[in-house]
Amino acid sequence: MAQVExxxxxxxxxxxxxVKQSNVDVIAAYPITPQTIIVERxxxxxxxxxxxxxxxQAESEHSALSxxxxxxxxxARVYTSTCSQGLALMHEIVYATSSMRAPMVMTIVNxxxxxxxNIHCEHGDIMAERDSGWIILFAANVQEAYDLTFIAFKxxxxxxxxxxxxxxxxxxxxxxxxxxxxPISDEDAAKFLPPRKYEFEVDADKPITYGTMAxxxxxxxxxxxxxxxxxxxxxxxxxxxxxxxxxxGRRYWYYQSYMIDDADAIVMALxxxxxxxxxxxxxxxxxxxxxxxLALTMYRPFPEKQLAEILRNTKALVVMDRAYxxxxxxxxxxxxxxxxxxxxxxxxxxxxxVYGLGGRDFKLDEAEAVLRMALDGxxxxxxxxxxxxxxxKG
Amino acid sequence: MSAKTxxxxxxxxxxxxxxxPMAAMIINPPTSLEYKTGVWRIKKPVIxxxxxxxxxxxxxxxxxxxVIRKEDDSVEIDYEYCKGCGICVNACPVKAISMEEEV
Numbered sequence: 001m002a003q004v005e006x007x008x009x010x011x012x013x014x015x016x017x018x019v020k021q022s023n024v025d026v027i028a029a030y031p032i033t034p035q036t037i038i039v040e041r042x043x044x045x046x047x048x049x050x051x052x053x054x055x056x057q058a059e060s061e062h063s064a065l066s067x068x069x070x071x072x073x074x075x076a077r078v079y080t081s082t083c084s085q086g087l088a089l090m091h092e093i094v095y096a097t098s099s100m101r102a103p104m105v106m107t108i109v110n111x112x113x114x115x116x117x118n119i120h121c122e123h124g125d126i127m128a129e130r131d132s133g134w135i136i137l138f139a140a141n142v143q144e145a146y147d148l149t150f151i152a153f154k155x156x157x158x159x160x161x162x163x164x165x166x167x168x169x170x171x172x173x174x175x176x177x178x179x180x181x182x183p184i185s186d187e188d189a190a191k192f193l194p195p196r197k198y199e200f201e202v203d204a205d206k207p208i209t210y211g212t213m214a215x216x217x218x219x220x221x222x223x224x225x226x227x228x229x230x231x232x233x234x235x236x237x238x239x240x241x242x243x244x245x246x247x248x249g250r251r252y253w254y255y256q257s258y259m260i261d262d263a264d265a266i267v268m269a270l271x272x273x274x275x276x277x278x279x280x281x282x283x284x285x286x287x288x289x290x291x292x293x294l295a296l297t298m299y300r301p302f303p304e305k306q307l308a309e310i311l312r313n314t315k316a317l318v319v320m321d322r323a324y325x326x327x328x329x330x331x332x333x334x335x336x337x338x339x340x341x342x343x344x345x346x347x348x349x350x351x352x353x354v355y356g357l358g359g360r361d362f363k364l365d366e367a368e369a370v371l372r373m374a375l376d377g378x379x380x381x382x383x384x385x386x387x388x389x390x391x392x393k394g
Numbered sequence: 395m396s397a398k399t400x401x402x403x404x405x406x407x408x409x410x411x412x413x414x415p416m417a418a419m420i421i422n423p424p425t426s427l428e429y430k431t432g433v434w435r436i437k438k439p440v441i442x443x444x445x446x447x448x449x450x451x452x453x454x455x456x457x458x459x460x461v462i463r464k465e466d467d468s469v470e471i472d473y474e475y476c477k478g479c480g481i482c483v484n485a486c487p488v489k490a491i492s493m494e495e496e497v
Contacts, residue, residue, distance in 0.1 A: 210419050
């Protein structure tokens with residue numbers, strides 16, 4: 001572990017710095033708020049000669065991701081970034097990327113989808129791509145967004161994985177907040193991510209057909225391959241995070257938690273809200289209240305087994321969703337958790353709190369109120385309402 | 395991670411998701427030669443060689459390269475692959491090709 005100086009970075013800048021240190025070959029992107037600064041910085045790194053990569057500004061996100069797929073199949077280390085409408089425009093190629101097994105890293109600066117027009121934080125954009133076969137990671141702060149970028153490259157490019165990885169980072173809350181981070185040295189980054197090796201790279205002398213047609217007699221078998229690839233990537237994730245811990249001193253896992261071991265109730269969330277909940281939980285713990293907080297770093301593949309082990313030992317659970325399934329039974333994380341509980345035979349009351357849509361602030365006193373609500377549920381053995389939309393004026 | 399595609403086995407249904415190449419990529423092209431698309435045909439194009447003027451328009455227009463051009467620029471149909479679309483019939487300026495029922 002080489003000594004490095006702490007740096008103050010905006011979330012976007014920290015990610016661009018990690019991508020530069022990852023020594024990518026191809027960046028194809030189309031700028032969109034609030035991700036713009038990532039590709040701006042990367043274009044500067046390339047223009048200044050600090051990063052030897054092809055920087056391609058496409059005419060749309062659909063083209064940007066298509067370029068990335070081609071570059072990835074050619075054996076390049078590939079990066080792109082987008083959010084919201086941009087990700088929605090990529091949608092068609094999002095599925096092709098994972099199904100053609102084209103590894104790359106995409107930072108998604110999570111932002112709401114229109115309408116009404118809104119550029120602020122929400123997880124609705126990635127949740128619309130949830131079932132695409134991408135590995136989905138969530139950062140809770142700027143340091144994590146930086147670290148997970150390296151982990152994502154190493155994980156996706158592993159010859160037994162070969163899948164695209166999205167690193168999700170809350171719009172503005174993280175993308176435009178300056179936080180101190182401890183980077184890894186360029187030498188350590190190069191050691192962790194040596195140049196990519198790929199067995200099937202495009203070579204005119206050894207032609208390969210990619211993206212073929214597969215009719216009903218074989219299609220399901222190829223989708224089964226994808227299912228197994230995504231699920232078994234969890235094992236490689238364990239290997240990658242432990243290797244990263246050795247060089248950075250920071251250990252990542254499927255989830256992170258605060259005081260869950262003896263918790264009467266647990267509140268769980270994705271992204272930066274974890275920090276808010278954790279701060280509020282410290283206060284309640286000082287009052288002697290047994291509350292725990294849980295956040296997923298890995299959302300796909302879904303760490304069902306690990307979560308079941310945790311949730312088996314608590315009395316009530318509040319699942320916070322910054323997205324919603326309209327007409328469904330709740331938010332996406334909530335429904336994943338309900339399924340996990342049911343098929344692991346865990347019978348505890350669960351409540352879904354839908355919050356922060358379109359960037360509505362979720363403040364410390366609100367976090368405290370949600371934690372107290374979870375404890376009330378543990379005491380009563382039930383929640384009165386299954387799904388509540390937090391703070392909506394009714 | 396990616397195996398060669400054994401089309402004969404695939405066509406017989408003799409495969410598992412593990413024996414198929416990754417992501418449907420084909421590392422031993424051109425496997426499409428094994429797919430005899432002639433069985434798709436309902437009617438077949440038949441050339442009347444006495445009317446043919448060797449203009450080769452059918453050879454140019456055939457979307458499946460199923461019109462075979464011979465040394466003397468006369469043409470014949472490759473019935474193993476011809477799908478019977480009839481484009482050659484339309485392209486022929488002297489009505490030397492006609493569609494006939496398969497027997």
